[in-house]
Amino acid sequence: MSSAAWNLPKADNPRQRFESEKIHGEGEDGKFTQSWFPICLSSDVKTGEVKGYEFLGGRIVAFRGEDGIAQVLSAFCPHMGADLRTGNVMGNTLRCAFHHWKYDGDGRCVHTAIGDPPPPSARLYKFVSQEKFGLVWAFNGDKPHYDLPDFPVPMDQLTIRTVAIPGENPVDPWVQCANTPDIQHIKALHNIKFTQDDPEDIVWTDTSMLYSFAGIHTDGSSVHNVVGIYGTSLYYQATDYAGKWFGFMDAMGLPRPGAAINYMILAARNDMGTKDEIEAYLDFVFQLEIGVVSEDLHVMQSMKFRPGTLTKSDRTLGRFFEYMRKYPRAHPSQPFI
Numbered sequence: 440m441s442s443a444a445w446n447l448p449k450a451d452n453p454r455q456r457f458e459s460e461k462i463h464g465e466g467e468d469g470k471f472t473q474s475w476f477p478i479c480l481s482s483d484v485k486t487g488e489v490k491g492y493e494f495l496g497g498r499i500v501a502f503r504g505e506d507g508i509a510q511v512l513s514a515f516c517p518h519m520g521a522d523l524r525t526g527n528v529m530g531n532t533l534r535c536a537f538h539h540w541k542y543d544g545d546g547r548c549v550h551t552a553i554g555d556p557p558p559p560s561a562r563l564y565k566f567v568s569q570e571k572f573g574l575v576w577a578f579n580g581d582k583p584h585y586d587l588p589d590f591p592v593p594m595d596q597l598t599i600r601t602v603a604i605p606g607e608n609p610v611d612p613w614v615q616c617a618n619t620p621d622i623q624h625i626k627a628l629h630n631i632k633f634t635q636d637d638p639e640d641i642v643w644t645d646t647s648m649l650y651s652f653a654g655i656h657t658d659g660s661s662v663h664n665v666v667g668i669y670g671t672s673l674y675y676q677a678t679d680y681a682g683k684w685f686g687f688m689d690a691m692g693l694p695r696p697g698a699a700i701n702y703m704i705l706a707a708r709n710d711m712g713t714k715d716e717i718e719a720y721l722d723f724v725f726q727l728e729i730g731v732v733s734e735d736l737h738v739m740q741s742m743k744f745r746p747g748t749l750t751k752s753d754r755t756l757g758r759f760f761e762y763m764r765k766y767p768r769a770h771p772s773q774p775f776i
């Protein structure tokens with residue numbers, strides 16, 4: 440070795456990786472973000488049916504009685520712990536398969552087959568739930584502190600198609616949500632050319648963020664997007680694509696810590712053409728969005744996410760990390776599921 444080589448500056452490995460202030464992962468400290476999470480497609484639970492799902496690292500059931508309302512309850516019967524997914528829907532009650540106790544939509548035991556009075560303490564945890572965009576949603580928390588968004592076109596003027604994406608992503612839903620404020624990745628990974636400066640007029644609330652940008656899609660079409668995040672589980676988009684409007688949302692379920700299930704909600708205006716033309720347009724929008732989503736999935740499925748070294752272009756992402764650090768977390772259903 441020449442003596443000059445001994446004089447080269449030494450390139451030490453960094454001793455410690457720089458990481459910004461911690462953001463809690465889902466399930467850490469036994470808590471989860473207080474958000475609306477999709478549980479299943481509405482069509483998965485028909486009248487008279489009960490289905491079991493994994494949610495927040497536990498088990499729940501969704502059942503639809505003859506009143507047509509989808510109820511979301513903890514899965515384990517308070518009597519001996521049978522999973523109520525093996526039960527039956529009878530009228531507006533859910534009957535446990537084991538000893539035939541019956542539970543109403545509020546999770547109260549209203550009947551025992553043997554004739555003993557229903558114990559008042561025999562209660563299932565009832566999740567606050569709703570159906571919207573062809574999905575059954577449950578809120579993690581006793582009282583929702585925000586609403587799911589609407590598209591800027593009244594629902595009765597829209598055709599909505601909701602599609603469950605098979606499989607799971609090995610990240611928390613909020614990590615997927617962090618894509619939206621990640622302006623660098625929109626330009627680099629998705630190769631969308633902005634025809635404006637980076638958005639500065641971002642509307643932040645404690646439970647949402649929303650901004651718009653204009654650009655050129657990879658296929659050369661002009662796009663104007665309004666994009667945002669609601670809670671920690673919903674990506675929102677309203678787009679003018681080459682002069683035509685569509686709406687898109689990615690709703691993210693949380694079966695357990697470090698896992699996300701994705702549902703794509705597609706919307707087209709009813710006045711844009713015949714029924715067949717609208718369906719064909721939704722096919723096109725699905726292909727367009729699945730193309731974008733696959734570019735993200737390629738990264739999401741193998742990354743080890745951490746909010747690390749940021750640059751100036753990451754200022755919106757940095758603000759989102761702040762949003763996440765302050766986001767309320769709880770787990771009231773924990774003793775039941």
Ligand code: FES
Pocket residue numbers: 516517518519520521535536537538539540
């Ligand atoms: S375990 Fe459900 S009724 Fe006994």
Ligand SMILES: [Fe+2]
Pocket residue numbers: 618624629731735
């Ligand atoms: Fe993305």
